[in-house]
Amino acid sequence: MxxxxxxxxxxxxxxxxxxxxxxxxxxxxxxxxxxxxxxxxxxxxxxxxxxxxxxxxxxxxxxxxxxxxxxxxxxxxxxxxxxxxxxxIVYNGSTKTIKAQIASLNKKINAIYNRSKAKSTRDKIKDFHDYIIDHAKFDYTNYQKGTIPESSYNAYGVLVKGVGVCQGYADSMKLLLNKAKIPNYFVVGTANNEPHAWNLVKVGSRFYHVDTTWDDPITSSGKPIKTYRYFMMNDSQMKKDHRWNPKNYPRAI
Structure with a gap:
């Protein structure tokens, strides 16, 4: 990040x-x-x-x-x-360009939020999780080459351009959760010993981990699939392959 x-x-x-x-x-x-x-x-x-x-x-x-x-x-x-x-402060682009990008991102956020008919907090989180995975792909080619563009690190890249890396996935989820007024944290740590980012969400009185990046795996055939292996996980489940400083975030138990 x-x-x-x-x-x-x-x-x-x-x-x-x-x-x-x-x-x-x-x-x-x-x-x-x-x-x-x-x-x-x-x-x-x-x-x-x-x-x-x-x-x-x-x-x-x-x-x-x-x-x-x-x-x-x-x-x-x-x-x-x-x-x-x-x-x-230096910006990536002219004021005109940035304002246009902000407008595009806000339009997309509102559209995703409004399309969700879920009534429960958990179902709304699932809708956001599913939308990101269904409409974005991991920027694997640039990741392998070490040429990841700036946009792949942020929500604009994931939600508007449809491509990004873990920070962009987690930022996108956070924006949608914020829009829905669902308490959440942007979590930073490692996964399989590689730097990684995901989300921690609150439902009722409990927190859960959600990793949209790892639920959008890269397949050998190139065919996109969606999983729920890292959706609404507790700390014990997440620690199988993710690491973070537990002192920095609420416990998910």
Whole structure:
């Protein structure tokens, strides 16, 4: 998953990594004075904004993006936080292009949400799970070549273009869950020792894991299939081949 990692003085040092926050840490980060400042700057496509230097600005930046996968248009490699507190934001595309992409994604989200006739929370989650798998494919060719395009990492790539990798699948699920006001977490960890992302959803008083990527397997024949092997799983079931920091998320028991 792509993240802004760290900047020292005026020299950018950016790495891509999977990162999660504990429930307590996430709550604290959303209350940080920089959270809304950064969120508002990015949603209004501002090129720069001044933020407070408090030692948490990188974590807050990343948390905003974890919480809001609809902000899919940030250029991580070129975005900078300067030593004086200036956040210089670079976007993937012109303002006109980004606004058109946002409109397309919102239209798609609303259409998927409105087509679901499910009345129960579990059935609505299943509808979202099924739609993503039925209408998107894993970007395996670019994954193998190491040439994954930016769009495959986000919900725009998965829901509008119909192709993506695990971060795009999980971001898409999170957007739909947010739309339905279903409590959820974007989970980061590993699967078969490879960096991976999936979702944790709340139904009633309990949490469950949902991994749309692994429920959309790549077959030797190339024929698409849909499974439910990783749908509404508890921690014990998920730990057979997935790993994450249990301190960072609610337990699914």
């Amino acid at each position: 792509k993240k802004l990692s760290i900047l020292v003085l005026l020299i950018p040092f950016i790495t891509f990594s999977y990162q999660g926050f504990s429930v307590e840490a996430t709550t604290n980060l959303t209350k940080d004075p920089n959270y809304n400042t950064i969120y508002n700057a990015m949603t209004h496509l501002k090129s720069s904004v001044m933020i407070k230097k408090n030692g948490h600005e990188i974590d807050v930046f990343n948390q905003v993006l974890d919480d809001h996968p609809e902000i899919f248009y940030i250029n991580y490699e070129k975005t900078l936080i300067w030593s004086n507190g200036k956040l210089e």
